[in-house]
Amino acid sequence: MLVNSTYSKITKLSPCGTLTFTPCSSPGVYPNIIHVMYIEILQLSYVCLILLVFTGSFHVGDYGTLLKRFCEGEQQCYLRLMEDSLRPFVPAYHGVVQRDEQDYNMMDNLLTHFNTPAIMDCKMGTRTYLEEELVIARERPQPRKDMYEKMVAVDPEAPTVQERAQQAVLKTRYMQWRETLSSTTTLGFRIEGFRKADEECHTNFKRTKSREQVIEALDNFVDSNTTILWGYLRRLKQLRQVLEASDFFKSHEVVGSSLLFVHDWTGSTGVWMIDFGKTAALPSHLMLDHRTPWEEGNREDGYLWGLDNLIDILSNMLPLT
Known part of the structure; x- marks a missing residue:
């Protein structure tokens, strides 16, 4: 699937750094996507590589950028990260752009400098919900039918008698249940999905829980290539060292964030x-x-505990030297 999306010129730069562009062609728009698109520039076209990463709306930006529907909290994180020691480990942030009266956060497309890349998303930490979400769920419970349908699709016996009667479950209940099925609770991270070069996405990891299952999935992703494993291991060790010293990391609850692997x-x-x-x-x-x-x-979010386990697993997948 090819997407053509270009901007003719910058038409406004506000004092706060917001850019407004005049589009010169109809952009490809993907509203309310649950499967994300990471876009690779390849032969002057955009090849959509779909992987479970973000929830939101995306546009393809110019010059190797990606536009993600504006979220003020995420914007504030990126602004702080651009001043933090973690800057080399996150997409470079380029401010807010406006398209069709909708604001977007503009960031680097991390696939731009790779040649037909394979990509994987690992959700980090021991939980994917904020503490405030638990409070809201208790104070203002709103059972959801879509969460119920997701639950029974994986395990028809999982809902309680009350949930079956309502045909609905709370989002936090679903998320907590979902995490018990995967390596989120046992290892502090889980594989959301991956796409190898020239293949379809692999997203059937809801029940990938044990170390052995995770190792099998990771080995599949890298095609047993030890050079790739060494590259990932070096990068993860560097990341851990920087995380342990990062002012941003110490002062933030990092929930629902992922590590994007590319080779x-x-x-x-x-x-x-x-x-x-x-x-x-x-x-x-x-x-x-x-x-x-x-x-x-x-x-506490268990992010570093999960990273420790991920590093240990990759280390054990490599031959002793």
Whole structure:
């Protein structure tokens, strides 16, 4: 599927840095997508590589950029990250652009410099919901039919008697149940999906829970290529070192964020932190170590515990030297 999307010129630059473009052709628009598009520039065309990463609306930007529907919380995260030691490990952020009266966060398309890349999304941490979501669910419960349908599609016996009667479940109940099926609770991360070069997306990892299952999936993703594994392992170790010293990381609850893995046939590899829509700044008196087990109220997310496990798994997949 090819998408043609270009802008003719910048028509306005506001004092706060918001750009407005005049489009010169009809853009390809994908509203309300649950499967994300990461767009690769290839032979002057945009090849859509679909992987479970973000929820939102996307446009293809010019000059190797991607436009994601504006979220103020995510914007604030990127602004801070551009001043933090984590900057090399996140997409470069280029401000807010406006299209059809809708604001978008503009960031680098991380696939631009890869040749027919393979991509994988790993959701990090021991939970994917904010503590405030639990509070809201208790105070203003809103059972959802779509969550119920997702649950029974995986396990028809999972809903309670009350949930079956309502044909609906709370979003937080679904998310907590969903996490018990995967390696989120056992390893602190889970594979959301991957796409190897010239293949369809693989997203059937809802029940990938044990170390052995995760290793099998990772080995499939890299086609047993130890050069690729070494590249990923080096990058993850660098990331861990920077995370442990990052002021941003210590002062934020990082929930629902992913690591994007990218490699291609040349042996080039890259790993970046993405998706900060749920990342929340902490009160000034609170700092996280991201390894302490979560208990409601402590705001811990298990991100570093998951990264430790991921690094350990990759290390054990490599031959001893």
